[in-house]
Amino acid sequence: MKTLAKTINNHSTLAVHGGRRPNPYHAIAEPIVQTATYRFENTADLCDYKNAYMLGMADGRLEYGRYGNPTVAAVEARLAALEGADDAILYASGMAAITSVLLSMLSSGSHIILMGECYRRTREFCLHFLKRLGVACDQVATNDFDALQQTIRPETRLLLAEIPTNPYLRVLDVEQFAAIARQHKIKTLLDATFATPINLRPLEWGIDLVVHSASKYLGGHNDLLAGVVAGEAGLIASLRGPLGVLGGVPDPQNAALLLRGVKTLALRVERQNHNGLHVARFLNVHPKIERVWYPGLETHPDHEIATRLMSGFGGVVSFTLRGGLEETSRFIDALEIIQLATSLGGTESLIIQPALMSYYELDSEERLALGIPDNLVRLSLGIEDSDDLIGDLAQALTKV
Numbered sequence: 001m002k003t004l005a006k007t008i009n010n011h012s013t014l015a016v017h018g019g020r021r022p023n024p025y026h027a028i029a030e031p032i033v034q035t036a037t038y039r040f041e042n043t044a045d046l047c048d049y050k051n052a053y054m055l056g057m058a059d060g061r062l063e064y065g066r067y068g069n070p071t072v073a074a075v076e077a078r079l080a081a082l083e084g085a086d087d088a089i090l091y092a093s094g095m096a097a098i099t100s101v102l103l104s105m106l107s108s109g110s111h112i113i114l115m116g117e118c119y120r121r122t123r124e125f126c127l128h129f130l131k132r133l134g135v136a137c138d139q140v141a142t143n144d145f146d147a148l149q150q151t152i153r154p155e156t157r158l159l160l161a162e163i164p165t166n167p168y169l170r171v172l173d174v175e176q177f178a179a180i181a182r183q184h185k186i187k188t189l190l191d192a193t194f195a196t197p198i199n200l201r202p203l204e205w206g207i208d209l210v211v212h213s214a215s216k217y218l219g220g221h222n223d224l225l226a227g228v229v230a231g232e233a234g235l236i237a238s239l240r241g242p243l244g245v246l247g248g249v250p251d252p253q254n255a256a257l258l259l260r261g262v263k264t265l266a267l268r269v270e271r272q273n274h275n276g277l278h279v280a281r282f283l284n285v286h287p288k289i290e291r292v293w294y295p296g297l298e299t300h301p302d303h304e305i306a307t308r309l310m311s312g313f314g315g316v317v318s319f320t321l322r323g324g325l326e327e328t329s330r331f332i333d334a335l336e337i338i339q340l341a342t343s344l345g346g347t348e349s350l351i352i353q354p355a356l357m358s359y360y361e362l363d364s365e366e367r368l369a370l371g372i373p374d375n376l377v378r379l380s381l382g383i384e385d386s387d388d389l390i391g392d393l394a395q396a397l398t399k400v
């Protein structure tokens with residue numbers, strides 16, 4: 001089988017062919033190897049495998065599903081190629097990826113810093129679960145690099161951030177973030193789920209590990225959960241053993257679905273960037289909208305950074321309506337194309353009022369203290385026609 005030239009670096013091509021490897025059937029579509037375990041012919045065959053494995057020469061041969069699967073390996077090769085990484089590991093979900101990496105890299109007495117708004121469950125894991133295991137965690141505002149410098153301690157092992165953040169789509173100055181980490185010899189982990197490898201390649205800016213919830217743009221069809229971590233070969237190798245212990249491995253069927261989704265990633269993200277910008281511009285001048293957050297708008301606090309680092313601004317737009325909890329719900333209920341559901345990055349446009357989704361159990365004042373007003377809306381644009389989406393938003397706003 002012909003291998004892809006190393007000089008091929010265009011995302012549209014890498015999404016279809018990156019990491020391409022032969023299979024025994026010469027099948028164009030990656031075979032789904034749906035097995036939990038692997039056979040040995042006899043004890044001598046098993047011992048040969050064990051000896052080869054110990055020398056790192058098992059050559060793709062496998063022992064048990066928790067330690068590896070060929071379909072999963074094919075997805076890992078594709079995602080590594082897309083990120084410009086040596087290697088990648090696929091996990092059962094984005095949270096399985098994040099928690100496995102943190103548990104693998106940190107030990108009692110170490111310290112980590114979260115920069116900016118982080119996905120709520122990531123923050124919960126760091127502030128509560130890791131704390132119970134003796135790992136201290138501090139938080140610093142996005143792009144406050146003086147505060148970051150002052151918060152770094154001798155025992156700081158990891159800096160963790162997201163790009164763009166949820167829900168205000170703040171864009172980290174990845175270059176400065178990575179430079180400070182290197183100066184202090186601290187590893188960096190960047191959750192680039194909202195950015196996608198099409199709009200940003202964090203490893204090229206000096207980040208050590210990039211993580212994605214592949215349940216979002218990479219899968220892209222709202223039909224699977226998965227997570228991925230990509231980076232330099234040695235670092236990724238150090239995470240494989242712990243995954244076999246922690247067990248958050250993906251299912252081969254899911255891996256195949258993900259591989260199919262990834263083939264159209266560049267096309268989908270291109271359309272989602274287009275839809276994001278058009279919808280943000282429409283909302284930005286609408287009299288019933290109070291404020292819009294989208295990195296592609298000049299009014300966004302990180303517009304300059306986003307323009308410098310990213311090749312597209314993404315498909316998520318956040319905004320506040322002129323009104324309260326009820327008016328905002330009435331707007332969402334009046335939408336006909338855009339559906340009320342959490343998550344993002346899929347072909348279908350989805351919308352949420354965070355006050356009634358992720359923060360439902362809190363009262364209005366508690367939510368406000370966390371920066372979540374009742375009239376805040378997060379809209380994830382799908383790949384529908386932008387005029388139809390704008391039409392849907394316009395008709396729903398007349399109901400407010």
Ligand SMILES: Cc1ncc(COP(=O)(O)O)c(C=O)c1O
Pocket residue numbers: 093094095096119162166191193194212213214215216225226227343
């Ligand atoms: C930025 C970000 N990271 C991680 C996750 C967790 O991913 P998963 O739902 O695949 O576990 C999410 C989920 O919403 C997310 O938005």
